[in-house]
Amino acid sequence: MDPVLKVTNLTKVFNGLRAVDGISFEVARGEIVGVLGPNGAGKTTTIAMILGLLTPTAGTIQVLGMSMPQERQRILARVNFSSPYVAMPYNLTVLENLLVFAHLYGVQAPGKKIRELLEIFGLSTHSHQLTGRLSSGEATRLGLVKALLNDPEILFLDEPTASLDPDAAEHVRQTLLRIQQERGMTLVYTSHNMQEVERLSHRIIFLHRGRIIAEGSPAEVLRRFQQESLEQLFLEVARKQ
Numbered sequence: 618m619d620p621v622l623k624v625t626n627l628t629k630v631f632n633g634l635r636a637v638d639g640i641s642f643e644v645a646r647g648e649i650v651g652v653l654g655p656n657g658a659g660k661t662t663t664i665a666m667i668l669g670l671l672t673p674t675a676g677t678i679q680v681l682g683m684s685m686p687q688e689r690q691r692i693l694a695r696v697n698f699s700s701p702y703v704a705m706p707y708n709l710t711v712l713e714n715l716l717v718f719a720h721l722y723g724v725q726a727p728g729k730k731i732r733e734l735l736e737i738f739g740l741s742t743h744s745h746q747l748t749g750r751l752s753s754g755e756a757t758r759l760g761l762v763k764a765l766l767n768d769p770e771i772l773f774l775d776e777p778t779a780s781l782d783p784d785a786a787e788h789v790r791q792t793l794l795r796i797q798q799e800r801g802m803t804l805v806y807t808s809h810n811m812q813e814v815e816r817l818s819h820r821i822i823f824l825h826r827g828r829i830i831a832e833g834s835p836a837e838v839l840r841r842f843q844q845e846s847l848e849q850l851f852l853e854v855a856r857k858q
């Protein structure tokens with residue numbers, strides 16, 4: 618495997634709480650990896666450390682062969698992310714915000730790129746709207762547009778479909794799959810929608826209390842735990858421990 622991401626013994630302790638507790642995993646180029654687990658399992662914290670937004674208590678992170686946080690700037694030029702917890706300036710318009718990010722990323726022909734992505738995510742008519750006035754589903758889709766501006770080699774998405782209606786969620790899944798296939802992009806994402814995770818992921822990483830309790834293709838994991846669906850497995854794990 619050609620790992621584009623390699624995490625070793627990654628740990629984050631917040632005031633004595635081991636939010637991420639010594640996890641190790643690799644992700645291959647072109648893989649779709651679903652990170653799942655109960656609220657507070659450590660998913661967002663893990664992604665935040667990989668992106669250099671949080672400093673690990675221990676462990677190492679290699680992204681595209683470079684070390685985080687030592688080579689943070691070079692890494693961030695080639696990856697991207699979206700998260701419902703990272704808001705854009707609300708008093709700028711959608712277009713203004715995207716132009717700022719496109720400039721930061723050094724996007725060639727930013728106007729064209731922005732128009733294409735706004736169209737794909739159904740936001741063309743909102744380009745002159747103030748970002749703070751978007752509905753939550755629109756803001757989520759704007760986050761995806763921003764995340765795709767620099768044609769990232771690895772895209773990290775924290776709950777990309779959480780605020781979307783079923784039709785918009787399906788559209789986002791299809792779009793991400795298409796882009797993933799066209800460009801061989803690697804996708805690492807979190808979701809509480811077990812059907813979605815089962816359908817989309819080549820591999821899942823199941824976190825519980827900061828540790829990886831299961832890893833493999835959805836089918837492998839279900840076989841090992843003798844479960845019919847990820848939803849059942851999830852309920853079993855979350856209720857037992």
Ligand SMILES: Nc1ncnc2c1ncn2[C@@H]1O[C@H](COP(=O)(O)OP(=O)(O)OP(=O)(O)O)[C@@H](O)[C@H]1O
Pocket residue numbers: 631632634636654655656657658659660661662663
């Ligand atoms: N900055 C922080 N300071 C203190 N504790 C934190 C901080 N960030 C996260 N935590 C705690 O670390 C644990 C893991 O949080 P994290 O956000 O990674 O969970 P998660 O798996 O993303 O959960 P969810 O499904 O609810 O999004 C939680 O118990 C959370 O309260």
Ligand SMILES: [Mg+2]
Pocket residue numbers: 660661662775
């Ligand atoms: Mg989270």
